[in-house]
Structure formats: C-alpha cells, structure tokens
Amino acid sequence: MQVLVFNAGSSSLKFGIFSVATETREVFKGCYERFRAGGCEYRFRHGETDERGAAEFDSPGEALKGVPAALKRFGLDAIDAVGHRIVHGGARFSSPTLLDDETVEAIEALTPLAPLHNPTNLEAVRLCRGLWPDIRQVAVFDTAFHLSNPAFVTTYAVPLKWREAGLRRYGFHGTSHKYVAERAAQEIGRPLSDLQLVSIHLGNGASICAVNRGYSMDSSMGMTPLEGLVMGTRSGDVDPGAFGFLSRELQLSVQEIEDALYDESGLKGLAGSSDMRDIEDRAAKGDPQAQLTIEIYAYRAKKYVGAFAAAMGGLDAIVFTGGIGENSPSMRRRICDGLDFMGLQLDHDRNMAVNLSGRAAPQIQAYGSRVRVFVTETAEQLMIARETAAALAVVPPGGQLRLPVAVSARHVHLSREAVDGLFGKGYVLDQATPLRQPGHWAARERVTLVGPKGRLERVAILGPLRERTQIEVSRTDSFALGIDVPVRDSGRLEATPQVTIEGPAGSFTTDGLIIAARHIHTNPADAARQGIEDGEYVDVRVNDDDRTLTFGRTLVRVGKDSFTEVHIDTDEANAAGIEVAATGELVQV
Numbered sequence: 001m002q003v004l005v006f007n008a009g010s011s012s013l014k015f016g017i018f019s020v021a022t023e024t025r026e027v028f029k030g031c032y033e034r035f036r037a038g039g040c041e042y043r044f045r046h047g048e049t050d051e052r053g054a055a056e057f058d059s060p061g062e063a064l065k066g067v068p069a070a071l072k073r074f075g076l077d078a079i080d081a082v083g084h085r086i087v088h089g090g091a092r093f094s095s096p097t098l099l100d101d102e103t104v105e106a107i108e109a110l111t112p113l114a115p116l117h118n119p120t121n122l123e124a125v126r127l128c129r130g131l132w133p134d135i136r137q138v139a140v141f142d143t144a145f146h147l148s149n150p151a152f153v154t155t156y157a158v159p160l161k162w163r164e165a166g167l168r169r170y171g172f173h174g175t176s177h178k179y180v181a182e183r184a185a186q187e188i189g190r191p192l193s194d195l196q197l198v199s200i201h202l203g204n205g206a207s208i209c210a211v212n213r214g215y216s217m218d219s220s221m222g223m224t225p226l227e228g229l230v231m232g233t234r235s236g237d238v239d240p241g242a243f244g245f246l247s248r249e250l251q252l253s254v255q256e257i258e259d260a261l262y263d264e265s266g267l268k269g270l271a272g273s274s275d276m277r278d279i280e281d282r283a284a285k286g287d288p289q290a291q292l293t294i295e296i297y298a299y300r301a302k303k304y305v306g307a308f309a310a311a312m313g314g315l316d317a318i319v320f321t322g323g324i325g326e327n328s329p330s331m332r333r334r335i336c337d338g339l340d341f342m343g344l345q346l347d348h349d350r351n352m353a354v355n356l357s358g359r360a361a362p363q364i365q366a367y368g369s370r371v372r373v374f375v376t377e378t379a380e381q382l383m384i385a386r387e388t389a390a391a392l393a394v395v396p397p398g399g400q401l402r403l404p405v406a407v408s409a410r411h412v413h414l415s416r417e418a419v420d421g422l423f424g425k426g427y428v429l430d431q432a433t434p435l436r437q438p439g440h441w442a443a444r445e446r447v448t449l450v451g452p453k454g455r456l457e458r459v460a461i462l463g464p465l466r467e468r469t470q471i472e473v474s475r476t477d478s479f480a481l482g483i484d485v486p487v488r489d490s491g492r493l494e495a496t497p498q499v500t501i502e503g504p505a506g507s508f509t510t511d512g513l514i515i516a517a518r519h520i521h522t523n524p525a526d527a528a529r530q531g532i533e534d535g536e537y538v539d540v541r542v543n544d545d546d547r548t549l550t551f552g553r554t555l556v557r558v559g560k561d562s563f564t565e566v567h568i569d570t571d572e573a574n575a576a577g578i579e580v581a582a583t584g585e586l587v588q589v
C-alpha cells in the first residue's frame with residue numbers, strides 16, 4: 001500500500017510517500033522549512049535524487065500548495081491512502097481514526113486548543129479530499145499516546161466547573177515519543193514494558209515525556225502545546241498570574257496575551273530568533289542575550305528530566321530527538337551535565353560524534369553510567385504511515401460503520417404457556433413499545449423474579465412469544481437473586497438454573513435463566529460491508545473517552561432484516577461508562 005503522509009508542524013511541513021507491506025519503506029521524503037516573509041527552503045529526496053532549493057511559501061499552510069506538483073514531478077501521485085498528523089485529538093481520539101465529515105468537524109472544534117497546528121493539519125485533509133475524493137484518509141493524533149496518563153497527572157487543581165467544561169492536561173508529540181521510546185527499547189534489547197524512559201523531543205515545539213513501563217505517564221505539555229519547555233516561539237511554563245498582571249499593567253486582552261505566548265515568546269521572545277542554530281552561533285560570539293537564552297532552555301529541560309525520573313521512581317534511559325535534540329551536542333551536554341548524582345553521565349566524545357544516518361540510535365553515556373543516553377531521529381511520518389495502513393486494514397472499504405450499542409436491562413422472553421400461567425389463559429400482552437429490531441416489542445405488563453436471596457420487581461417482558469421461556473439477567477442481578485447463573489448465547493438453555501416468575505394470575509418455576517452473552521445483531525448487507533459472518537466472534541470497542549473498553553468475543557448474529565446493533569448488559573455498560581446512547585466500532589475481524 002502506498003501511503004502519503006502529512007506532518008505539518010509549527011515551523012515545517014514534512015511529507016512523504018511510504019510503501020507499507022511487511023516492512024515500511026520511505027519512497028519519497030519532502031520538507032518545507034525555515035519560513036520567513038516571502039519564502040522558505042525545501043528539500044526533496046527520492047532514490048538517488050536529493051534536491052534543495054527555495055520556494056515562495058511563507059508558512060507551512062501555504063506550502064501545502066506545493067505538494068501536488070512535487071508529487072507529480074516525481075511521478076508519485078498514484079496513492080492508496082493518506083495519513084495525517086493531527087496535533088490535538090482531545091479526550092475522544094485514542095487511536096488512528098478514519099476521517100469523514102463527522103470526525104473532521106470534531107477535530108475542527110479542538111482548534112482553539114492547538115491554534116498553531118490543527119488549522120494547518122485540517123487544511124491538508126481538505127487538500128487531499130479535493131485531489132483524491134475516493135481515497136481514504138486517516139488521522140493520527142499527537143495526544144493519543146498520552147491518554148494513558150493517570151488522573152492525578154491530567155487534572156489541574158482548578159474549580160470543578162472549569163474541569164467539567166473540559167480543562168485538563170493532554171500532552172503532545174505522542175507519535176514521536178512513542179517511536180523513540182520503542183527505538184531505545186530495541187537497542188537496549190528489553191521490552192518497553194520493563195523500562196522507565198524519559199523522551200526529550202526538542203524541535204520547534206518541544207516536550208518531554210515520562211514513558212513508564214510502556215505507557216506515557218506524564219508530558220511537559222498540558223491542555224495546549226504551550227505548557228512546559230521553552231520552544232521556538234512559545235513560552236512554556238509561565239505563572240498564570242501573568243494574565244492579571246499583563247491585563248492591569250499593559251492593558252492587554254486575553255487574545256493578545258495568548259497570541260504573544262504562542263508566537264512572540266520562547267527563543268524568539270528571549271533572543272529575537274526562533275532558530276537554535278542562530279542563537280548558538282551568537283552565544284559563541286559573546287552575545288549575552290543568546291547566552292542567557294541557552295541557559296534558560298537547558299535548565300528548563302533538565303528540571304523536567306529530574307521531575308519525571310522522580311515521578312516514575314526510576315530511570316533506565318533518556319532519549320534525545322527533534323531538530324535540537326538530534327543536532328546540538330552542546331544542548332545535550334548542558335541538559336545532562338550535573339546529573340551524575342542520579343547515575344547519568346555523558347561521554348563527551350560520543351556526544352560529539354553522533355551520526356544518525358540509517359536510522360541509527362547511538363548511545364552516548366559514559367562507561368559505567370547507570371542511565372543510558374540515546375540520540376535518535378524521530379520518525380513521525382513513518383509511524384503515521386504504519387498506523388494509517390494498520391487502521392485501514394481493519395476498516396472495510398465501504399467505510400467504518402459506527403455500531404449502535406444497546407444496553408439490555410434484565411428481561412424475560414415468555415412462551416404461550418408461561419403467559420397463560422402468569423396472566424390467565426389466552427391473555428394477550430399489550431405490545432406497548434416497539435424495539436429497534438423489526439417485529440420486536442416490550443410489553444406494558446411486568447413480572448417479578450424470585451430467588452433464594454431476593455426478588456427483582458417490574459422485570460420487562462420482550463416479544464414476540466417464543467417456544468421456550470428465557471430469563472436474562474446481569475451478573476449483579478444473579479447475586480440479588482442468590483443464584484449462580486451461567487453466561488450463554490440466547491437459545492442455548494440446556495442445563496440452565498431455575499428461577500420463579502410471578503405474575504398477577506399465578507407463578508411458576510422454570511429453567512432458562514442466563515446471563516446473555518454479548519452479541520451483534522446485523523443484516524447481510526451490513527455484515528458484508530464490515531467483512532463479518534454469522535456465528536463469528538469479533539472485538540468491539542465502545543466509548544472513545546477515558547473509559548474506552550474493548551469487548552472481546554462478541555458473537556455476530558446475522559438476520560435477514562435485523563437492525564445492526566450491539567447488545568450488552570447493564571454490568572458491561574457500567575464498566576464502559578455507557579449511559580444511554582452509545583456507539584462502538586469493530587476493532588478486529
């Protein structure tokens with residue numbers, strides 16, 4: 001599969017074509033960067049060609065316009081899918097997601113939380129929809145990796161009302177942190193789940209991530225990519241008291257303050273340039289402003305390394321990546337110097353000799369340093385290509401069907417004889433409420449279930465009538481009744497326990513008591529679209545928020561006119577934090 005990937009950052013537009021099979025190979029690598037008024041630089045690599053030059057674009061968003069022509073010129077415009085880096089995915093997007101009108105709208109709504117990024121990311125999506133309306137596009141989110149952060153990390157100590165409105169920490173650069181952590185684990189030769197790592201991504205945007213035994217535990221970035229380290233044009237940590245001060249002393253509006261924190265701060269605010277190369281050159285020539293800037297930058301990073309080692313309660317390795325992390329030996333040295341007390345010591349010669357060609361990840365710690373120090377190129381585009389292909393492999397070409405999830409509360413299906421016994425001979429139930437499955441209904445009448453421990457009153461009766469009475473309860477209900485109830489597929493009633501059913505005209509005791517195994521009702525057309533068959537078991541993921549849960553072993557039941565719907569019981573719904581209406585999606589076929 002040929003995958004086109006877009007990675008629009010705050011100071012560059014990177015794009016590439018990847019051939020994804022068992023191995024993922026980068027066929028074409030393109031980049032527009034060093035934007036200033038009136039122009040930028042570009043570099044295109046394809047086979048033996050390595051072409052550099054100047055272009056007229058003055059921002060990553062503008063540079064998108066150059067991509068179609070570049071691909072055409074290299075004969076690379078036949079693609080199968082597009083993968084996009086999307087910086088902010090909020091609490092909803094925990095994994096790569098197919099882009100359609102609804103998901104694009106949801107991403108757009110997050111723009112205020114990543115104003116330097118999401119608009120350009122979406123511009124790339126629109127460009128591709130225009131050029132290749134029939135090609136599927138997948139969003140890969142910077143935030144997704146960090147959704148594993150615990151609540152004590154993601155929660156700001158602010159009023160409940162603000163938290164309810166959505167104020168919380170997220171963290172970014174997740175694709176990069178995940179890649180470099182995996183790369184370091186590979187070099188160490190131990191599984192990521194055994195390791196405590198600090199990943200230091202120093203690009204134009206910069207963040208540090210605590211990767212604790214395979215999961216992101218904390219990131220220096222917060223609700224927006226503004227918190228944390230000093231960046232190219234962003235401030236990083238500032239006392240929130242600054243807002244009041246600036247408003248009173250300089251009469252600045254919230255918008256003016258926010259704009260300045262994003263665009264006029266960081267390296268640019270401190271030294272007048274957002275480019276670390278310039279600043280390092282000036283500092284070396286004695287410029288005191290540039291010197292102080294470098295000291296602040298390194299100190300802030302060092303502080304987070306120490307903090308995250310303490311947060312995890314251990315540290316096996318740190319990994320440098322991003323333009324500055326990869327290319328500036330002096331910045332790496334400033335950040336590492338003085339950390340001998342925690343077992344981290346740099347080898348100065350190795351630090352100077354770093355060569356990252358061929359995806360190398362050299363170790364630059366001194367002999368005897370307990371903590372390893374890696375430098376590695378980040379590979380956001382490669383990760384996006386892989387995750388795009390993986391996401392599409394489980395989504396059939398007709399598109400991802402959101403499966404409505406219905407929560408079944410306890411109910412009974414009655415036989416003719418049971419109705420006679422409970423309500424009187426020949427009684428006709430009132431088919432009060434139609435259900436979504438055609439021909440199915442809930443009756444106005446109710447019954448009571450009685451077990452050795454207790455009673456369940458007002459239990460629903462679902463029709464039509466069946467050959468055999470079947471009573472479906474949850475595991476919690478089984479304790480209320482005091483009966484050990486097995487999990488069974490509907491209709492599999494051999495050797496099931498007995499329960500007593502009471503109605504207004506009489507009661508009787510019958511077997512047929514089960515905890516219904518979760519299942520999907522679907523029809524032949526939807527089943528074909530999803531690539532699933534009657535009788536097969538699939539996994540269904542429900543809820544995209546922090547209670548996201550994947551239900552394994554969900555039985556597919558295809559019926560000629562069935563309405564496609566996942567049925568789970570109340571215990572399962574509670575575990576997944578589902579209240580009334582919810583949807584799920586297939587994660588594995």
Ligand SMILES: Nc1ncnc2c1ncn2[C@@H]1O[C@H](COP(=O)(O)OP(=O)(O)O)[C@@H](O)[C@H]1O
Binds near residue numbers: 232274277278280322
């Ligand atoms: N040799 C170098 N020495 C110091 N800084 C460098 C060097 N090469 C690149 N950088 C810095 O890397 C930063 C850009 O990082 P990069 O990861 O390319 O940005 P982006 O976040 O836009 O992807 C700039 O501050 C640039 O000056």
Ligand SMILES: CC(=O)OP(=O)(O)O
Binds near residue numbers: 173204
């Ligand atoms: C999230 C972020 O800051 O991204 P970038 O470094 O690409 O600007």
Ligand SMILES: [Mg+2]
Binds near residue numbers: 009010203204
């Ligand atoms: Mg970047």
